[in-house]
Amino acid sequence: MIYCPNCGTSNRKGSRFCNECGQPLPSTGVRCPMCGTVNPVGNVYCQACNARLTPASEPEKEENFEEQSEDRATRAIKGLSLPTIPLDETEQEDEKASGEGDEREASPAADWLDELRGSAEQSTEDAEDDEAMEGVEDLDEQPAPADIPDWLSDLGPIDQDTHLGSGSEDAPLEQAQEGGAASEETPHEEQPTEQPPPFPLDDITPLEREATPATEEETGPERADIPEWLRDLGPVVEVPSPFTDDEDLGEELFSEEPEPEQPGKERPDLEEETPEWLRDVGSSGEEKPELPPSRPTAADEPQTSETVATPIEIPDWLKDPEAGVPPRPPKEVEQEEPLAVEDDAELEVDTEAAPSSEEPLESLEIPSWLHEAELEESPPEEPMAPFTKAPPEDVETPDWLTELAAQPSEEEGEAAPFPSGLERADVPSWLQEMRAGEGEEEEAIAEPTETEGLLKGLRGLIPASSTVTPPATYQRPSRAETTEASLARAELLQSLLAQPAVKPKRGIKEARRDTASLLERWLVAIVLLFAVLGVLLAPRIVGRSPQLTEPATNPGASDLHRLVDDLQPADDILVVFDYGPAEADELSAVARPVLQHILSRGAVISIVSTRPDGTLVAAAVMEQIASPDQYTIVGYRPGIETAVSQLLATSDRTPELLLLLTSRSMPLRAWIEQASARYGEALPVVAAGSAALEPVAAPYLDAGAGQLRAAVYGLPGAASYQSLRGYGDDAAQRLNALAASHIAVVAVIVVGAVVHAFTGTGKE
Amino acid sequence: MVNLVGPVVGGVLTIFVLSYLVGDNPLYRLALHIFVGIVVGYSVGIVVREILLGMALPELLSNPGLAIVPFVLGFLLLLKGFPKLAFVGNFSIAYLIGVGTAVALGGALLGTLGPQVEATGQALSGSSRTAFRFGLLDSLMVVIGTVCTLLAFTFTRPGSTAEGFSWQRALDAAGWIGRVFLICAFGLAFAGAITASLSIFISRIQYVVDLALRAVGL
Numbered sequence: 001m002i003y004c005p006n007c008g009t010s011n012r013k014g015s016r017f018c019n020e021c022g023q024p025l026p027s028t029g030v031r032c033p034m035c036g037t038v039n040p041v042g043n044v045y046c047q048a049c050n051a052r053l054t055p056a057s058e059p060e061k062e063e064n065f066e067e068q069s070e071d072r073a074t075r076a077i078k079g080l081s082l083p084t085i086p087l088d089e090t091e092q093e094d095e096k097a098s099g100e101g102d103e104r105e106a107s108p109a110a111d112w113l114d115e116l117r118g119s120a121e122q123s124t125e126d127a128e129d130d131e132a133m134e135g136v137e138d139l140d141e142q143p144a145p146a147d148i149p150d151w152l153s154d155l156g157p158i159d160q161d162t163h164l165g166s167g168s169e170d171a172p173l174e175q176a177q178e179g180g181a182a183s184e185e186t187p188h189e190e191q192p193t194e195q196p197p198p199f200p201l202d203d204i205t206p207l208e209r210e211a212t213p214a215t216e217e218e219t220g221p222e223r224a225d226i227p228e229w230l231r232d233l234g235p236v237v238e239v240p241s242p243f244t245d246d247e248d249l250g251e252e253l254f255s256e257e258p259e260p261e262q263p264g265k266e267r268p269d270l271e272e273e274t275p276e277w278l279r280d281v282g283s284s285g286e287e288k289p290e291l292p293p294s295r296p297t298a299a300d301e302p303q304t305s306e307t308v309a310t311p312i313e314i315p316d317w318l319k320d321p322e323a324g325v326p327p328r329p330p331k332e333v334e335q336e337e338p339l340a341v342e343d344d345a346e347l348e349v350d351t352e353a354a355p356s357s358e359e360p361l362e363s364l365e366i367p368s369w370l371h372e373a374e375l376e377e378s379p380p381e382e383p384m385a386p387f388t389k390a391p392p393e394d395v396e397t398p399d400w401l402t403e404l405a406a407q408p409s410e411e412e413g414e415a416a417p418f419p420s421g422l423e424r425a426d427v428p429s430w431l432q433e434m435r436a437g438e439g440e441e442e443e444a445i446a447e448p449t450e451t452e453g454l455l456k457g458l459r460g461l462i463p464a465s466s467t468v469t470p471p472a473t474y475q476r477p478s479r480a481e482t483t484e485a486s487l488a489r490a491e492l493l494q495s496l497l498a499q500p501a502v503k504p505k506r507g508i509k510e511a512r513r514d515t516a517s518l519l520e521r522w523l524v525a526i527v528l529l530f531a532v533l534g535v536l537l538a539p540r541i542v543g544r545s546p547q548l549t550e551p552a553t554n555p556g557a558s559d560l561h562r563l564v565d566d567l568q569p570a571d572d573i574l575v576v577f578d579y580g581p582a583e584a585d586e587l588s589a590v591a592r593p594v595l596q597h598i599l600s601r602g603a604v605i606s607i608v609s610t611r612p613d614g615t616l617v618a619a620a621v622m623e624q625i626a627s628p629d630q631y632t633i634v635g636y637r638p639g640i641e642t643a644v645s646q647l648l649a650t651s652d653r654t655p656e657l658l659l660l661l662t663s664r665s666m667p668l669r670a671w672i673e674q675a676s677a678r679y680g681e682a683l684p685v686v687a688a689g690s691a692a693l694e695p696v697a698a699p700y701l702d703a704g705a706g707q708l709r710a711a712v713y714g715l716p717g718a719a720s721y722q723s724l725r726g727y728g729d730d731a732a733q734r735l736n737a738l739a740a741s742h743i744a745v746v747a748v749i750v751v752g753a754v755v756h757a758f759t760g761t762g763k764e
Numbered sequence: 765m766v767n768l769v770g771p772v773v774g775g776v777l778t779i780f781v782l783s784y785l786v787g788d789n790p791l792y793r794l795a796l797h798i799f800v801g802i803v804v805g806y807s808v809g810i811v812v813r814e815i816l817l818g819m820a821l822p823e824l825l826s827n828p829g830l831a832i833v834p835f836v837l838g839f840l841l842l843l844k845g846f847p848k849l850a851f852v853g854n855f856s857i858a859y860l861i862g863v864g865t866a867v868a869l870g871g872a873l874l875g876t877l878g879p880q881v882e883a884t885g886q887a888l889s890g891s892s893r894t895a896f897r898f899g900l901l902d903s904l905m906v907v908i909g910t911v912c913t914l915l916a917f918t919f920t921r922p923g924s925t926a927e928g929f930s931w932q933r934a935l936d937a938a939g940w941i942g943r944v945f946l947i948c949a950f951g952l953a954f955a956g957a958i959t960a961s962l963s964i965f966i967s968r969i970q971y972v973v974d975l976a977l978r979a980v981g982l
Binding site: 518521522525528529532533536537540580581582583585586589612613615616635636638639640641642645663669670672673674675676677690691692693694695696699702706707713714715716734737738741742745 | 785786787803806807810811814815818860863864867868870871872874875876879880883906949952953956957958959960962963964965966967968969970971973977
């Protein structure tokens with residue numbers, strides 16, 4: 001993964017530009033120009049084929065080289081996607097150019113190119129740095145125009161611009177305008193001989209690499225030593241005729257990655273050897289930017305450089321492209337295809353930022369066709385491709401270049417030139433209608449128009465504001481239209497609502513059910529009343545009570561009786577009254593004999609309760625069976641567990657017996673647990689509770705647990721305890737009444753079951 | 765005369781309560797409201813007299829440093845009556861619930877769980893068997909009933925083993941036995957509740973009968 005130094009986006013290994021922001025990524029290796037193998041940075045020779053990866057001579061200005069390399073790595077390369085020369089170098093040369101304004105003014109073409117560079121120069125204020133000053137000093141050493149050969153003089157303005165350098169970001173563009181030939185026709189002997197590679201080495205195609213390492217030591221002096229046979233073979237061998245048609249030729253001329261300038265090269269015979277077509281191309285370089293940006297391929301760019309770098313004769317196949325040209329190696333094209341696409345994308349972006357379209361053209365010699373195109377130019381806010389500038393009039397533009405130039409002029413102002421290999425898609429009619437018209441400026445303001453791409457001119461694609469716009473003023477809704485039918489329904493509803501509520505009549509089944517329920521309730525009540533009243537009133541009516549049952553010998557009552565009997569006088573007995581008036585009829589009957597037994601033993605009773613009404617019941621019970629000095633009502637303690645724990649914790653001494661009088665399971669459990677936890681078996685706990693409490697207390701009454709020593713429950717327990725005490729006819733009478741009520745309940749249940757079984761009412 | 769008012773009022777209110785036999789009626793509601801009001805009023809009076817005046821105030825006067833915290837918590841609890849400030853009373857509620865839970869948990873572990881488990885284990889001992897009426901049968905009933913009742917509340921069960929022994933079926937069977945024990949225990953509790961209700965009913969009827977006989981001079 002390669003992380004973009006600009007935005008931090010992770011890109012695939014081998015990527016050259018960031019997928020997110022388009023910024024060039026730092027190279028991770030050096031691609032061999034011969035075999036394509038990616039070598040680590042710093043390798044001088046390819047690890048696969050041993051080809052040389054770097055120039056043979058080290059740069060003299062090593063510091064400058066390092067600075068330039070750093071700048072090159074961090075600075076975004078604008079303009080054409082594959083600039084022809086390093087930006088640093090062009091900046092230096094631009095400063096040189098600014099120092100020799102006289103020379104540039106001598107040529108009209110140089111003027112308009114200067115104007116094109118103007119905006120770029122304004123934006124690059126850093127041109128006054130030390131590097132630039134050095135470049136100005138070196139400018140004095142530049143060859144005079146007179147030294148330029150004739151063939152180069154024809155291309156003079158372009159050459160000067162090229163070599164003096166624009167120093168801006170459109171340097172690659174100029175290189176493209178000048179064509180590959182012009183880019184090579186520079187006084188290399190005056191340039192610093194140790195120029196660093198203009199671009200990362202992996203960007204240079206193999207054939208380029210053959211030209212780029214040319215230095216003064218290698219090319220200049222050695223070229224003179226080239227034998228005749230090698231010179232003759234030069235054009236044939238080094239120019240493998242890659243062009244298949246005019247378009248390809250144009251692409252090669254606009255190669256985005258031409259050979260960097262090699263100052264050390266001397267090409268005194270270039271003028272003589274420059275073919276006619278190349279002169280035309282060089283002089284009409286301004287037209288070429290109108291061409292679609294070419295795709296740099298491995299086979300294209302070096303041929304361009306070699307074509308100029310060597311004294312060649314244009315072969316027949318090059319003069320007549322129709323005569324059959326060896327096809328371009330498709331494999332290399334495929335390899336470079338992704339790069340070309342990226343370059344094209346970058347080209348579109350950079351053309352928008354190119355300042356050349358904003359330059360005044362009055363002072364320039366602009367051909368008539370360019371004037372026409374200028375009049376038809378799109379609004380100034382739309383950036384114009386810099387390479388759409390008109391060529392000088394004195395340049396003969398080739399037919400193929402004229403044709404290519406004519407196409408963008410027809411669609412000028414609509415869209416940026418399309419890259420080669422792509423065709424403009426047909427926009428459907430419905431989409432065309434969305435384009436902003438002349439009289440729709442206001443709507444266009446509200447809904448911004450697309451300014452680029454295939455959808456250029458369309459509006460409404462991105463809403464300018466929220467889709468829901470609140471009304472400025474409140475609008476009263478219109479009155480609803482009513483029909484006769486709706487009015488009739490409304491009147492009917494009104495009449496129904498106005499009528500008094502009528503209680504719905506019960507159904508027959510519901511009435512029968514209510515009657516049966518009422519009869520059952522009355523039947524049960526009558527049976528119970530007769531059963532209880534019969535037992536209670538029998539002694540008064542008959543003279544004796546029916547003996548339906550006798551108080552049985554209850555083990556719990558026996559144990560409790562024995563424990564109370566073991567009490568000594570003045571023993572502290574803690575009695576818990578945890579029941580209220582609602583349960584008093586049952587529990588008081590149970591508690592009364594036990595308390596009387598305790599009082600008979602001379603023990604001191606302390607009464608506590610965890611219920612507010614418990615003390616009331618305690619007072620009522622104790623008033624009946626004891627004098628006030630025999631007991632103490634400690635009072636009410638809020639909370640159940642906490643109150644019990646507090647009471648047990650704050651007691652001065654351990655009571656001899658703890659008697660629980662309760663009808664609920666929670667207080668019983670709380671008292672048993674807290675007493676067991678605090679005192680263990682040291683405090684015997686007994687209970688006199690409700691009959692409903694027996695299942696809850698039974699586990700604590702178990703012999704193995706021993707937490708509850710003894711317990712009596714309900715009227716049977718009370719009757720049993722009274723029988724042990726030798727008194728209690730009252731309790732026996734209640735016990736018989738309880739037995740009679742039990743018989744009555746059982747009888748009701750049996751009768752009801754029989755009735756339900758025979759009548760079948762249960763099937764409903 | 766004064767001694768007669770109380771039993772008469774009590775007898776009348778008892779009849780009012782028994783009037784529920786014919787359904788919900790104003791007499792029953794009147795008696796119900798009277799009882800509820802009396803209990804609440806009496807409870808408030810008890811709390812004020814015994815808690816606030818009997819315990820809190822003397823403690824606050826004698827040792828205000830220790831009583832400040834309970835008073836603050838009590839004051840926060842009073843804010844429960846104001847909806848906007850009711851949340852402040854949650855601190856007091858949390859304190860009460862936390863302390864109560866801690867005390868109850870300790871008591872349950874030390875007073876119920878531990879002794880009951882120990883008693884279940886001792887049920888099979890010789891000394892314990894002698895305490896039961898049917899000896900070993902009672903001991904087995906205690907152990908089986910305790911274990912099966914606990915297994916009845918087992919809701920997650922392992923699957924069948926490779927040897928064919930199904931833990932799920934065994935637990936289902938034990939749970940079924942435990943549910944039988946639970947049904948018996950609930951039936952016994954319901955019977956005790958019925959007995960308690962009938963005892964109260966008999967006492968009330970006896971009270972009314974005695975009052976009526978006293979009224980007629982018998």
